[in-house]
Amino acid sequence: MDFLKELNITDVNKGVSTGTAWLDAGGDVIESFSPVDGKKIASVIAADRASYETLVTKAQSAFLEWRTWPAPKRGEIVRQIGEALRKYKTPLGKLVSYEMGKSLQEGYGEVQEMIDICDFAVGLSRQLHGLTMHSERPAHRMYEQYHPLGIVGIISAFNFPVAVWSWNSMLGWVCGDVCIWKPSEKTPLCAVACQHIVAEVFERNNVPEGVSGLLIGGRESGEWMSQDGRIPLVSATGSTRMGKAVGATVGARLGRALLELGGNNAIIISKDADLDIAILGALFGAVGTAGQRCTTTRRLIIHEDIYEDVKAKLTKAYSQLSIGDPLDQKNHVGPLIDKDAVRAYLDAIEQCKSEGGKFVVEGGVLEGAGYESGCYVKPCIAEAQPAYKIVQHETFAPILYLLKYKTIEEAVAIQNGVPQGLSSAIMTLNLREAELFLSQQGSDCGIANVNIGTSGAEIGGAFGGEKETGGGRESGSDAWKVYMRRQTNTINYSTQLPLAQGIKFDL
Numbered sequence: 001m002d003f004l005k006e007l008n009i010t011d012v013n014k015g016v017s018t019g020t021a022w023l024d025a026g027g028d029v030i031e032s033f034s035p036v037d038g039k040k041i042a043s044v045i046a047a048d049r050a051s052y053e054t055l056v057t058k059a060q061s062a063f064l065e066w067r068t069w070p071a072p073k074r075g076e077i078v079r080q081i082g083e084a085l086r087k088y089k090t091p092l093g094k095l096v097s098y099e100m101g102k103s104l105q106e107g108y109g110e111v112q113e114m115i116d117i118c119d120f121a122v123g124l125s126r127q128l129h130g131l132t133m134h135s136e137r138p139a140h141r142m143y144e145q146y147h148p149l150g151i152v153g154i155i156s157a158f159n160f161p162v163a164v165w166s167w168n169s170m171l172g173w174v175c176g177d178v179c180i181w182k183p184s185e186k187t188p189l190c191a192v193a194c195q196h197i198v199a200e201v202f203e204r205n206n207v208p209e210g211v212s213g214l215l216i217g218g219r220e221s222g223e224w225m226s227q228d229g230r231i232p233l234v235s236a237t238g239s240t241r242m243g244k245a246v247g248a249t250v251g252a253r254l255g256r257a258l259l260e261l262g263g264n265n266a267i268i269i270s271k272d273a274d275l276d277i278a279i280l281g282a283l284f285g286a287v288g289t290a291g292q293r294c295t296t297t298r299r300l301i302i303h304e305d306i307y308e309d310v311k312a313k314l315t316k317a318y319s320q321l322s323i324g325d326p327l328d329q330k331n332h333v334g335p336l337i338d339k340d341a342v343r344a345y346l347d348a349i350e351q352c353k354s355e356g357g358k359f360v361v362e363g364g365v366l367e368g369a370g371y372e373s374g375c376y377v378k379p380c381i382a383e384a385q386p387a388y389k390i391v392q393h394e395t396f397a398p399i400l401y402l403l404k405y406k407t408i409e410e411a412v413a414i415q416n417g418v419p420q421g422l423s424s425a426i427m428t429l430n431l432r433e434a435e436l437f438l439s440q441q442g443s444d445c446g447i448a449n450v451n452i453g454t455s456g457a458e459i460g461g462a463f464g465g466e467k468e469t470g471g472g473r474e475s476g477s478d479a480w481k482v483y484m485r486r487q488t489n490t491i492n493y494s495t496q497l498p499l500a501q502g503i504k505f506d507l
């Protein structure tokens with residue numbers, strides 16, 4: 001596997017780094033197995049408490065220097081990272097596909113997303129602007145400005161093993177912050193590879209050691225960051241269970257938490273939909289990344305008049321899916337991340353059946369040649385009811401629930417009637433329905449699309465969701481503001497000291 005060599009992955013890799021220097025840590029050895037073929041790819045030595053302390057101390061001192069670099073100069077470093085990612089797009093995309101299991105196209109797409117956020121952050125580095133406002137006092141000037149926060153702790157999930165880190169780091173770096181990244185313990189090699197790519201750029205430009213920290217480890221190392229008062233912002237992507245724990249711990253010390261958690265995303269298919277677009281959007285949304293995207297389509301809310309037609313078309317489309325090695329571009333669906341995920345998938349199918357669900361496309365685990373890892377499952381479809389417990393729950397696997405509606409108001413109520421609030425969509429050519437869906441009476445999600453599925457967001461918009469999805473926003477738009485602290489400044493250039501609200505105070 002040449003791509004591993006190209007990315008500096010060896011049999012045993014150090015998992016703690018301050019940028020260009022790799023630390024000797026005494027933590028557990030994390031072995032990375034590919035869900036594609038079940039083979040061990042390599043091992044990584046995780047952090048222990050002592051190496052964590054070194055990382056944080058280095059980050060603190062790096063921040064003192066990094067924050068004094070002009071923002072466009074920091075942007076220039078990010079521009080060079082974008083160039084390096086272009087150079088390594090093919091091997092890094094392959095590693096993402098091999099270690100995580102998503103299709104090669106999606107692996108490349110994930111690296112492209114990193115390149116896109118670099119480009120975005122470079123422009124942003126010249127636009128970190130605040131507002132000016134008119135003072136009520138004569139000869140006074142008032143404005144707001146943004147300053148860097150300090151250390152940003154990044155906790156990321158397995159399903160986007162590289163892009164989510166880049167959303168956070170590239171913005172954090174142009175904002176003048178330093179970052180410590182704790183990737184998922186299920187995809188440590190993707191993180192080691194990214195650190196090597198960044199290190200090349202940092203070394204060439206004499207970036208202070210500590211600006212880019214890597215902390216490989218399990219849940220415990222994420223908890224160290226959540227508890228650590230030296231880390232003003234913890235940006236955590238993962239399950240709602242994890243987000244509740246991180247949110248409570250960071251909140252208890254009045255730190256800032258940016259939470260990007262689970263979704264339970266639905267597409268409403270109206271009787272006025274373009275069904276070709278609707279079926280393709282639903283298909284990619286439900287089976288892409290084997291149902292392991294936070295934005296995966298888990299529920300289809302279908303108008304009763306076209307319900308049978310949509311069911312038949314989807315059933316036919318599912319029969320044409322090819323499941324197998326994601327590095328082979330003829331396959332549409334790769335494996336789940338591990339056998340625990342397979343068990344959760346099987347449990348969800350059983351629960352759905354026990355609640356009364358009827359499978360129109362049956363699930364199951366694939367066996368035999370090409371499926372030796374035991375992680376390949378069949379995408380399946382069940383007719384269900386909105387209130388089923390399993391329908392209310394995010395199962396990170398390709399299980400799609402079909403739900404029926406009569407009126408658009410009922411469809412919106414079903415769409416909103418789950419604890420999560422990440423992504424949503426309506427397929428319709430009816431302007432009234434589309435606008436209702438986007439109005440304040442419509443979708444309650446962070447993302448609401450028309451004639452586009454629920455997954456596959458662009459980096460230009462702010463990304464995130466409401467309710468149990470955690471309320472965080474990352475990536476484009478003004479998401480950068482969470483990585484900075486806001487300061488209001490008032491300057492008096494008069495010869496008097498007038499007080500606000502006309503208060504008199506004279507000796």
Ligand code: NAD
Nearest residue numbers: 157158183184219222223238239242245260261262263294
């Ligand atoms: P997970 O919650 O099991 O793990 C995510 C990360 O959190 C890992 O790095 C893990 O080590 C760490 N972690 C776990 N418990 C922790 C704790 N108590 N304190 C600190 N860190 C802790 O999630 P996963 O299985 O890797 O990923 C799948 C989940 O992520 C799904 O729920 C998916 O919807 C969600 N996700 C959300 C988004 C989003 O932007 N909303 C994006 C990707 C994934």
